[in-house]
Amino acid sequence: MSKMIAGVFLVLAGVCVTSGEYELSDYANHPCIRECVEGAPPMTCVYNFTVEYYYVLSKACYDCPYNITDCFRPHCVAADGVGRGIITANRMLPGPAIQVCHNDMIIVNVHNKLEGSEGTTIHWHGVLQKGSQHHDGVSMITQCPITPHSTFQYKFKGGNRGTHFWHGHAGTHRSDGLFGALVIREPLSRDPASHLFDHDLPEHTMIVHDWLVELTINRFAGHHHAGYDNKPASMLINGRGTFREFPISNTNQTTHTPLAVFNVQKDRKYRFRVISNGIMSCPIQVSVDHHDIIMIATDGVPHDPIVVSSFNVFAGERFDFILDADKGVGNYWIRTRGLGLCGAKSTKQVAILRYENATETQPSGPTDYDSGRRKGKLLNPWNEKGGPGRTPVSWLNTTLADPLHMKQVPDKKFYVAMDFNKLDNYKFNHEELYPLAAVSRHMKLYVPQLNHITNIQPPSPLLSQYGDIPKDMFCGPHDTRDCRREYCECIHVIKVDLDDTVEMVLIDEGVTFNANHPMHLHGYHFRVVAMDKLNKSTSLREIQQMDEAGLIERNLETPVAKDTVTVADGGYTIIRFHADNPGFWLMHCHIDFHKAIGMGLIVQVGELNQMPRPPKHFPRCGNWEYTGEGEGEGERGTPRCPVNGAGRNQGDTCLLIHATLSAAIFSILCIRRSM
Structure with missing residues (x-):
């Protein structure tokens, strides 16, 4: 009997489940996109994200770009x-933007449809998750990965205003397209810069990033195992740009994919929100031809x-600026120009600032890499x-306006040095077969680490x-191993007490390469109290001696607050935060390859x-080993049947209940869809 009902359930499900089972909406007209009004009640804002492998210029594009x-x-x-494989939410690049008001409740149902x-x-990068720590979305820190063919619901309050973004935090998914804007607005009466602009429009949110011409995992494996380069040749602005040229038959002309366009009216002032989803070590310089801009938030x-x-703008950072459209009606280049690794490839991209009533043509002037060098004052x-x-x-x-909690002497202080260390990482080198010392120069892989330690998942x-994790996997500041001489990896934890004032002195020793590391801290805004570049290289000991001698000045009165900040090569950045948000919070370099291998x-x-208790029925995962046959949960595929929250029925009775209820629900859904 139970098998028959289960079969009916499958037939009903097969009829009802179509390609539209999960809506693939862009949410451009979501009701939560509205003017934020003082005293108005918050809204509940629901989104469905279907995550899947997809492709650039798929069949959905018909004859694009011709x-x-x-x-x-x-x-x-x-x-x-x-043309390359990508990972998208709702078949969009970037994915759907979330635009809400302060204190709205955000609910995102993530459906994992990755065929691999x-x-x-x-x-949710920049959202502090106070009271919703389990929804920070960090694989194996705050949750298990969302398994294939399953759904996970994120639910959190938009509790801190500003320009943020969301992105994949497993593997290299962010680098392949799994990201989008997340903007939490507040009433203009609470915005200290509101008198400086006329418009703050969703369409003036700009996501910039370097872009690879193949799936990121291909480049990752090639770079780390076979010495292939990791330098991006392309860049995108809001998912658009030109790189490949398409020849037009029977002519000597070419065409290309369209650029992003930002529309303005003359003599109006606009707030632009810029987000860096930077992938590699590729700082991006942003400018607008013939326009100076007013920076107002980071x-x-x-x-x-x-x-x-x-x-x-470095990977993970955001900046808000005001553009005064006071120039002649026309089209102007918005330019992005890559530095670091992108400088080696002259990587750049352009978008169009278009005044109302201007012709729909491209701006005049060159678009080569050098034309993006902008004279004048540069921030960051x-x-x-x-x-x-x-x-x-x-x-x-x-x-x-928030309290600073800036004690003259912090409760906890940590020196954290970073660099590429010349060690045999067993994942990419074998000490006997192909050690670091034996391979050719272009295949030498140095290990990006913090305090000579690689953090592992x-x-x-x-x-x-926490109790399921073997204690010998952990380490911290007092680890006694000689990690300067041999490769060290562990779950790298530093512990602070609730309500501590914490200072971290971040040092990029800069011995190996002329690079930098944009460091992102989850769960907090920190204050940037000091920053400097000393030389081509430095050391933890040198910075510590300067600090002990009183040679480093700190701004403890009005320091800017951020969650992502660069540490200059051969220099330091000092941050402070008030540890008022209990939990386990990842701090990492936001360059994807560096994060992926433990920086x-x-x-x-x-x-x-x-620590906050997990939500009810929160997913669990971890190691398992065979200990014999027995009455395990879900024995022989039998579903669990809770009875009034405690205990369960088993066997055919349980399966019958599940099948009958499921068939009834799907029947109702199918009837409603057909009406």
């Missing part, structure tokens, strides 16, 4: 014209306005000291299954008995 209108069809991802049987998670937090000609320089024309973020003064999430550590805030 017919440009085809490039704007639903599900058409044109990107830069290079990969787990995934979504991190990482969602306002600061005193500063007028600049251009700014650099890459590996340069602050000075005339160069303003580091540590010179910005916050307008944040726990077998179970720290926040919900990070975990900040434990509070004792285990102070």
Whole structure:
């Protein structure tokens, strides 16, 4: 009897489940996109994200780019014209934007449809998750990966305003397209910069990033195992750009995929929100031809306005600026120009700033790499000291009204040194067969580490299954191994007490390469109290001696608040935060390859008995080994049947209940869909 009903259930499910089982909406007209009004009740904002493998210029694109209108069809991802596999939410690049008001409740149902049987998670970058720590979306820190063919519901309050974004936080999914904007607006009466602009429009959110011309895992494996380069040749602005040229038959002309366009009206002032989903070590310089801009916020937090000609944005950072459309009606280039690894490839991209009533043509002027060099004041320089024309973020003064909690002497202080270390990492080198010392120069792989330690993923999430993790997997500041001489890996944890004032002195020793590391801390805004570049290289000991001698000045009065900040090569950045958000919070380099191979550590805030309890029926995962046959849960595929929250029925009775209820529900759904 039970088998018959189960068969009926499958037939009903087969009829009812179609390609539209999960809506693939862009949410451009979501009801939560509205003017935020003082005193108005918060809304509940629901989204469905279907995560799957997809492709640039798929069949959905028809004749794009030869017919440009085809490039704007639903599900058409044109990107830069290079056909390659991607990972998307709702077949969009970037994925759907979440635009809400302060204190709205955000609910996102993530449906994992990755055919490669990969787990995934979504991190809400910049959202502090106070009271919703289990929804931070970090694989094996705050949750298990969302398994294939299953759904996970994120639910959290938009509790801190500003320009944020969401992105995949498992594997290299973020680098392949799994990301999108997340903007939490507040009433204009609470925005300290509201008097400086006329419009704050969703369509003026801009996501910039370097872009590979193949699936990231191909480049990752080739770089780490076979010495292939890791330098991006392309770049995208809101998922669009030009890289590949398409020849037009019977002519000597070419065409290309369309650029992003941002529309303005003359003599109006606009707030632009810029997000870097940077992938590799590729700082991006942003500028607008013939327009200076007013910088007003970074990482969602306002600061005193500063007028600049251009700014650099590092991976994971966000900047808000005001553009005064006071030039002649026309089209102007918005330029992005890559530094670091991207400088080696002259990687760049352009978008169009189009005034109302301008012709729908491209701006005049070259679009080569050198044309993106903008003279004048630059905010957030890459590996340069602050000075005339160069303003580091540590010179910005916050307008944040929150209490500083800046003690003269912090409760906890950590020196964290980073560099590429010359060690035989067994994952990519074999000490006997192909050690680091024996391979050719272009195949030498140095290990990016913090304090000479590689952070590894726990077998179970720290926040919900701490007791399931073997204690010998952990290490911390007092590890006694000689990690300078041999490769060291562990779950790298530093512990602070709840309500501590914590200072971290981040040092990029800069011995191996001229690089930098944008460091992101989950769960917190920190204050950037000091920052400097000393030389081509430095050392933890040198910075410590300077600090002990009182040679490092700190701004403890008005320091800017951020969640992602660069550490200059051969320099330091000092951050402080008030440890008022209990949990296990990942701090890591936001360059995807560096994060993937362990350049990070975990900040434990509070004792285990102070950690938030997992939500009811929160997923569990971890190691398992065979211990014999027995009455395990789900024995022989039999579903569990809770009875009034305790106990369960088993056998055919349980299966009959499940099948009958499921068939009834699907019957109702099918009837409603057919009406």
